[in-house]
Amino acid sequence: MDVFEAMEKRHSVRSFDAARGVPDELVARLLRCACLAPTAGNVQPWRFVVVRDGRIKEGLAAAALGQGFVARAPVVIVVCADLESHAASYGRRGVELYSIQDTAAAVENILLAATALGLGACWVGAFREEEVASLLGLPERLRPLALIPVGYPARPGSQPRKMPPERLTTYL
Amino acid sequence: MDVFEAMEKRHSVRSFDAARGVPDELVARLLRCACLAPTAGNVQPWRFVVVRDGRIKEGLAAAALGQGFVARAPVVIVVCADLESHAASYGRRGVELYSIQDTAAAVENILLAATALGLGACWVGAFREEEVASLLGLPERLRPLALIPVGYPARPGSQPRKMPPERLTTYL
Numbered sequence: 099m100d101v102f103e104a105m106e107k108r109h110s111v112r113s114f115d116a117a118r119g120v121p122d123e124l125v126a127r128l129l130r131c132a133c134l135a136p137t138a139g140n141v142q143p144w145r146f147v148v149v150r151d152g153r154i155k156e157g158l159a160a161a162a163l164g165q166g167f168v169a170r171a172p173v174v175i176v177v178c179a180d181l182e183s184h185a186a187s188y189g190r191r192g193v194e195l196y197s198i199q200d201t202a203a204a205v206e207n208i209l210l211a212a213t214a215l216g217l218g219a220c221w222v223g224a225f226r227e228e229e230v231a232s233l234l235g236l237p238e239r240l241r242p243l244a245l246i247p248v249g250y251p252a253r254p255g256s257q258p259r260k261m262p263p264e265r266l267t268t269y270l
Numbered sequence: 271m272d273v274f275e276a277m278e279k280r281h282s283v284r285s286f287d288a289a290r291g292v293p294d295e296l297v298a299r300l301l302r303c304a305c306l307a308p309t310a311g312n313v314q315p316w317r318f319v320v321v322r323d324g325r326i327k328e329g330l331a332a333a334a335l336g337q338g339f340v341a342r343a344p345v346v347i348v349v350c351a352d353l354e355s356h357a358a359s360y361g362r363r364g365v366e367l368y369s370i371q372d373t374a375a376a377v378e379n380i381l382l383a384a385t386a387l388g389l390g391a392c393w394v395g396a397f398r399e400e401e402v403a404s405l406l407g408l409p410e411r412l413r414p415l416a417l418i419p420v421g422y423p424a425r426p427g428s429q430p431r432k433m434p435p436e437r438l439t440t441y442l
Contacts, residue, residue: 101386104273105306105379129435134277136381136393140430146439154442188396196395198367199415202374207277209308210382214273221308221375223368224360234442243371258312263301267318270326270406 099214108209109257111218112167114249119172124215128175128248131211135203138196143183144204147176147234147242154233158245161229162222171247175208176230177201178240198243205244218251271386280381281429283390284339286421291344296387300347300420303383307375310368315355316376319348319406319414326405330417333401334394343419347380348402349373350412370415377416390423 099107129146137143149155150173158176159169168174179201184192205221212219222245230242271279301318309315321327322345330348331341340346351373356364377393384391394417402414 099273101271101273101276101382102303105303105383108306108308110308126435129439131274131277133432133435133438134280134429135378136280136282138393138395140432142433142438144438146435147442148439149442151442191396194366195370195415198370199374199377199393199395202371203378205371206307206375206378210273211277221310221371223310223371224363234440243367257306260305260312261314263298263305263318266305266314266316267301267320268406270319270321270323 104210104213108213109255110220111251111255112220113252114171114218115252118250120217120248124217125173125175127215128208128211131207132177132204135200135207137200138184138192139187141183141187141196141200143179143197144201145178145180145240147178149174149176157233158230161233162225162245165222168222168245168247171249173248175246175248176234176242177205177244177246178236178242180239181241182239197241201243205246208246212248216250217248219246219248221246276382276385280385281427282392283423283427284392285424286343286390287424290422292389292420296389297345297347299387300380300383303379304349304376307372307379309372310356310364311359313355313359313372315351315369316373317350317352317412319350321346321348329405330402333405334397334417337394340394340417340419343421345420347418347420348406348414349377349416349418350408350414352411353413354411369413373415377418380418384420388422389420391418391420393418
């Protein structure tokens with residue numbers, strides 16, 4: 099799929115086709131795309147937890163303030179940042195900014211790739227981080243920054259209305 | 271360009287063809303792509319400053335700890351987050367996380383679109399934010415989060431070596 103088309107078509111999918119699973123090869127493809135994202139100083143702070151276990155998915159949904167669709171996706175990719183890798187190179191700016199930016203770019207790559215592969219996904223940011231970390235047994239240095247439920251969409255969808263860039267831009 | 275190819279080919283470009291400018295239409299196209307990024311609650315906190323003025327570009331390069339290539343790009347897109355928009359919806363998590371994530375996804379869309387258009391760009395994150403804000407006359411609510419010098423690349427390039435996702439992933 100053309101890159102511009104992927105950007106246009108990408109949208110949050112929260113309802114999945116229960117009859118279709120997501121093969122491991124497709125998850126691997128999404129993660130390869132994530133790893134192609136830009137990253138300050140090539141630090142690559144991204145770490146991934148791929149969750150298929152039903153009870154853990156239920157726990158993620160609960161940690162995500164009860165967003166039940168998280169548990170109904172065939173697979174949930176949890177994107178984490180290894181805070182120590184950026185701390186070593188860039189100190190506080192690395193931890194509080196670059197680690198978030200790098201992993202966010204990786205998430206966007208996953209979402210665009212999912213769109214191109216006919217999958218649906220959603221970037222879930224509203225969750226209790228400590229609860230997710232505890233559930234997944236993450237070491238202290240890993241901060242969970244996004245939950246991405248992935249599956250085949252139950253129905254077609256589209257992006258919500260966006261503001262035109264002209265309203266948001268200044269020229270100097 | 272295929273979305274997977276764009277992800278593979280995207281890399282930081284810091285040396286630009288001095289003979290080729292970047293037309294306004296292409297900048298507008300990049301910004302339209304930025305505005306298609308995912309954003310928590312559809313808040314769309316991204317704001318853009320497009321800088322072509324030579325003295326301001328020099329100021330940006332200085333604020334970016336002397337990274338002179340910033341001033342040698344025909345155009346620099348400064349991506350800012352409107353902190354108040356996310357604060358109103360999501361409080362501290364909105365300001366410290368979602369505003370950074372949303373704008374980072376917008377930056378990644380810009381970089382992928384630039385790649386597809388044959389342009390070169392670089393995500394510059396190392397800069398003194400207050401100096402950039404003052405230089406651009408940004409209101410208090412706008413936080414500059416990325417400088418993106420854009421131009422035609424002076425020479426071909428490629429991504430630095432990336433770690434394979436298998437080393438970075440746990441399956442549950």
